[in-house]
Amino acid sequence: MKKIAVFTSGGDAPGMNACIRAVVRGAIYHGLEVYGIRRGYNGMISGDIIPMNSQSVSNIVQLGGTVLKSARSKEFMTPEGRKKAYENLMAHGIEGLVAIGGNGTFTGAEVFFNEYQLPTVGCPGTIDNDLYGTDYTIGFDTAVNTSLEAIDKIRDTADSHDRVFFIEVMGRDSGYIAIQSGIGGGAEIVMVPETRTPLKKVVGTLKEGWTRKKTSSIIVVAEGDEEGHAAEIADKIKSQVGDKLDIRVTTLGHIQRGGSPTAYDRILASRMGLNAVEGLIKGEKNVMAGIINNEVVFTPFIDTIKKQKPIHEDLLRMVHILSI
Amino acid sequence: MKKIAVFTSGGDAPGMNACIRAVVRGAIYHGLEVYGIRRGYNGMISGDIIPMNSQSVSNIVQLGGTVLKSARSKEFMTPEGRKKAYENLMAHGIEGLVAIGGNGTFTGAEVFFNEYQLPTVGCPGTIDNDLYGTDYTIGFDTAVNTSLEAIDKIRDTADSHDRVFFIEVMGRDSGYIAIQSGIGGGAEIVMVPETRTPLKKVVGTLKEGWTRKKTSSIIVVAEGDEEGHAAEIADKIKSQVGDKLDIRVTTLGHIQRGGSPTAYDRILASRMGLNAVEGLIKGEKNVMAGIINNEVVFTPFIDTIKKQKPIHEDLLRMVHILSI
C-alpha cells in the first residue's frame, strides 16, 4: 500500500481534526502518501481530492468541526455515484481509505467495499456514542462536557428562582449524552429512548421533592425519548401539577456539536486515526477501528451498523440513588 | 442610618452575588448593620429577613445566580402586600434598602417609596442591559460572552457543513446582547427590536454570500425582533431561497442567565453595590446607582423605567462592514 485517503462524513464531531491529523502524520511516518477528500462522499464523487502533508494538519488538533468539511451524500446511494467515486480514487492511485464518521458513513462504506473491494477502515466519529464496537466515539466526551456546562449554568438560575427545568440534549436513538450529563449535572431524572420513564413517575418524583422543600429540579431528556421532546413532556407535566411548580424548558441544540475537543477526545481521536492507518497497512478492511477496554478492536462495518450498543444500566440506577 | 437591607428581584443575572457581597461588606465597613431579604419582595412580605455578616458573603463572588434567591411578586403589586412588607422592615428597624434588579424591581421600588418614603437605592442587575441611567448592567457582559461561546461552537459545525444558522439570543425589548455577540461572533446579520431588518435584505445578503461562494453564515436574532422568533424568520427565509441553502435554527435560551460572572461583571457589580451603600449614607433615595463614562451617576427610578436607552447605531453599522 502506497497511497491512502481520508475523509469525514455525516454529522461533524469535535476531535475529527485530531483524527485527520493522526491519519496524515501516521501515514507519513509509515512511508505512505496521503490525500484528503473534501465534503465526504460528495468530494469523492466530484473529485475534490487534495494531497496532504505534515503542514496541512499543523495547529488543527484543538479545533472543533472538520477541516475536510463533511456532508451527507444522496448521490453516493446510487450505483452511478459510487462508480464515479471509485474512478476518481483510482485516478489518484488510492489503495486504501480511512472513513471518519458514524452509522451512515459506515453503511456507505460497507456497500462501497462490497462493490469495489477497496480496503477501508473506519474511525467512529459521532457525538452520540451509539456505535457498536467501541466504548466511546470521537466527540462524545466533548458533547457531554458542553451539555454539562450548560446544565451547570441553568442550575444557577433554577436555584435562584426555585424552578423545574426540562433540558433536552442530543441523542435521537441513544441516551448516552443524557445519562452522562445528567449524572454529572446532578439531575433528578434522566429520560432516554432505551428505557421507558412513565410520566407518572416524573410527577411523583417532582411532588415528593416539593414535599421535601426541594424547590429546584433538573430533568434531562434525550431528544429521542419515547414520550416526545422536552417541550411536549413539560406541557404534559404542567397539566398534571398545575402552577405549584414553575416549569421551564431549554433545548441545548447545535452547541453540542462544536467547540474545542476535550483532552479525552483528542487522545481518543489520535489513537483511532493512527490505529486505522496501521490497520490498513496490516490488511484490515471493511472494519471500524474501535477501542474496547483500552485495546484496539476491529469490528466489521456490518456489525457496527446492525448491532445495538447496550446502555449503561448501572448509570441509570445511579441517577436515582444520587438524587435522593 | 444604622440598619439597611439588600435583596435581589426579577430575573437573576450573573454578578448579583458580587453585588450582594459588596453591599454587605461595604455596609459593615461603614459601621452599618445589614440584613438580607430572601426571594425579593416576596420575602419582604413574608418576613424572610436574615442578618448578614462578612462570612455570609465569603466565597460567593464567583457564583452565578443569587444566594438571596429571586422572584417576581404579585402580592407586592397590592397595597396590602406593600403594607405587610413595610411593617416587616420596620419590625427589623431597617432604615434603607438596596434593590438589585431591573425594570420590574424598580417599578415596585418607586411605588413603595412614594407610599412609605423608605430610602432605597437600586443596582441595575439584568442581562438585557436595557436600563436607562447606566452604560452597562450587571450580568450583561457575562451573557454576551456566554452567547459568544455558543456562537463560536455553532460556527464550527456551520463551517463544516456549509450551513446557515439563525441563532436566537435573549432580549425581548433590547438588541444589546444580539449586537455585541453578533459582532464578536462574526455574524453576517444581526436582527434587533430597535430597528427594522426587512427579510428581503436578509435574503439578499445570503444570496450575495452564496454567489461569492461564502457557504456558511451566522444570523443573530434578538428574541424580541419585530419579524418574530428565529424559527419563524428561518421558515420565511426558507420559503424564499428554497433548498439552495441548508438553514438551521438554535435558540440559546436560559444558559444565558447563568454561569460564573466575568471579571467585568464582578467589578461592575462590586462598584455598584458599594456605591449604593455609600449613596444611602449620603442621603440618596429613590434612585438607581448606575455608572456612565466610568463615573457613578444616580438616576431617579422613574427615569430608569420610562426613558429609552438608545442602541449603539455605530455597532449596527459595524456588523455590516465587518461581514463583507
Add this chain to the structure above:
Amino acid sequence: MKKIAVFTSGGDAPGMNACIRAVVRGAIYHGLEVYGIRRGYNGMISGDIIPMNSQSVSNIVQLGGTVLKSARSKEFMTPEGRKKAYENLMAHGIEGLVAIGGNGTFTGAEVFFNEYQLPTVGCPGTIDNDLYGTDYTIGFDTAVNTSLEAIDKIRDTADSHDRVFFIEVMGRDSGYIAIQSGIGGGAEIVMVPETRTPLKKVVGTLKEGWTRKKTSSIIVVAEGDEEGHAAEIADKIKSQVGDKLDIRVTTLGHIQRGGSPTAYDRILASRMGLNAVEGLIKGEKNVMAGIINNEVVFTPFIDTIKKQKPIHEDLLRMVHILSI
C-alpha cells in the same frame, strides 16, 4: 453496619465533592447513617466529625476542592494520634470508613486498619493518576484538561512569536498528566520521570524542526523528570542551541488542582463513592475501590501503595509520530 464516616485527605482533587456526595446519598439510600470528618486524619484526631444528610451535599457536584477540607496529618503517624482517632470514631459509633485520597491517605489507612480492624474502603482521589488498582483516579481528567487549555493558550503566543516553550506540569513520580496533555496539546516532545529523554535528543528534535522551518514548538515536562525542572532543562538547552531559538518557560502550578470537575471526573467519582459504600456493606475492608476496564475492582491498600502503575508506552510513541 449502621454508621459510616467519610473524609478527604492529602492533596485535593476536582471530583472529591462528587465522591463525597455519592458516599452520603449512597449510604442514605442503603439505610445507613453517615458522618463527615473534616480536614482528614486531623479531624479524626480532634473529633471534628459532623452528621451529614442529603441536603449537606446538595449543589456540590460541580465544585472543585473538597467541602470536608483536606490536610496532611503528622499526628496520625504516631500511635497516640491514631488511638485518639479511633476513640473519637468509637464515640460516634462509626463502623466503617470511606477514605478519599492518594498514596499517603492509603498508607495511613493501612496502618490504622492493622491496629484497629475498622473496615475502611478507599476511593482514589489524586490528580496524578499514579495509583495501582484503577485505570483513572478522581481529578486526573480535570487536571489534564486544565493543562491542555493552558497549553492551547500558550501555543497562541508561541506561534505568533516563533518561540519554543517548555511547559512544566504536575507529576512528581508520574508522567500521566504530561503525556496526555502533551498529546492533546500537540507537543513535539514530552519528558516524563518513567523514561529517560536525553537532552541530546531534545536538541536534535528542535534543530530538525528548525531546519524544516517549524518555528514554534511545545515541550511538556513532568515536574519529576530526571533532567530536572523545566527551567533547568531550558537553561541547558539554551546553552547548546544559542540564541537561534527563542526559548521560554512556564510552570503551570496549582491551577491544575482546582476548577470545576469534568463530566468524566464527576461520573467516575460518583461511581467510586457509591462502590465504596456498597463495598463496605458487602464486607470489603482495607481495600481501594478502583475501576479497571469499566468494572469495579477492590485492591488491597498495600498493593495500591507498593505496586507501580505502568505508563502508557503506546502513548509516548504517539507523541513522536504525531509531531513529525
Add this chain to the structure above:
Amino acid sequence: MKKIAVFTSGGDAPGMNACIRAVVRGAIYHGLEVYGIRRGYNGMISGDIIPMNSQSVSNIVQLGGTVLKSARSKEFMTPEGRKKAYENLMAHGIEGLVAIGGNGTFTGAEVFFNEYQLPTVGCPGTIDNDLYGTDYTIGFDTAVNTSLEAIDKIRDTADSHDRVFFIEVMGRDSGYIAIQSGIGGGAEIVMVPETRTPLKKVVGTLKEGWTRKKTSSIIVVAEGDEEGHAAEIADKIKSQVGDKLDIRVTTLGHIQRGGSPTAYDRILASRMGLNAVEGLIKGEKNVMAGIINNEVVFTPFIDTIKKQKPIHEDLLRMVHILSI
C-alpha cells in the same frame, strides 16, 4: 489614499486578529487595497508583505495570537533598517499604515514617521493596559479573565487546605491586571508597582485574618511590584509569620497572553481597527486611535509613550473594603 498596510508588533495580545480583520474589511469597504506585513517591523525590512482580501481574515475573529505574527525588531532601531522598510513600502505603493501594538511599537512608529512622513495610525494592543490615550487596550479584558479563572481554580485548593496563596500576574510597570483580577477574584491584598504596600501591612492583614479564623487568603502581586516577585515576597512573609500559615506561590505566566478573546476585546479591537482605517482616510497621522468614555480619541504617539496612565485609586480602595 489607495493602499494601506497593517501589521502587529511587540507582545501579542488576544483580539489582535479581530483588529486585523476590521482593518482589512474596513479598508475594502472604503475602497482601499490592503496589505499585511508579517512579523512586525522585521517583515517591513525583509519585504514580507502580502496582499489581503476579505477571505484572508475569515474565521479569525475568535483566535488568540496574531495571524500576521509579531516580533520585536532590533534592526528597525537603526536608520538603515528603517530605510529598507520605507523602500519596501514604497515598492508596494503603500500610502498609510495601521500599527497594532504597545509602547515599543509606537516608539518605532514615531521615529519612522518623523523620518519619512508616512501616515500611520496605531491601535493599542497589549494585555497590560498601560497606554495613555485609551481607557482599555486590546487584550486586557481577556488577560484579566484568564487570570481570574486561574485565581478561581487556586481558591478551590486554597480553601480546601487553609492556605495562603501569592499569585503573580503580568504587569511590569502596571498594576491593571493585578487590581482587576484581584477584585474579581476576591483577593485580600493586591500589590502593584504604582503604590507601595509595606510588607508589615501584608503581615498585619494575614495575622488579623488568622485571628478571625479566616484560614485561606489570596494575595495578587503584579510582576513589577517594588517588593519583588511573588516568590521573594512570600519568602519574606514566611520568615516573619513562621509556619503558622501554609504559604504557597504561583506565577501565572504566559497563559495570560493567549486564548480566544472575550466579547469585550473582540468588539473593542473591531472598533479600533475600523477607526484607524477611517482615521487614515480622514488624514490622521502619527496618532493612536484610542477609545475614551466610549468615544474615539486620536492621541499623538509621543503622548501615548511619554504620559503616565493613572491607576484606578478607587479600585485599590475597593480591594480593602471588600476583603473585610
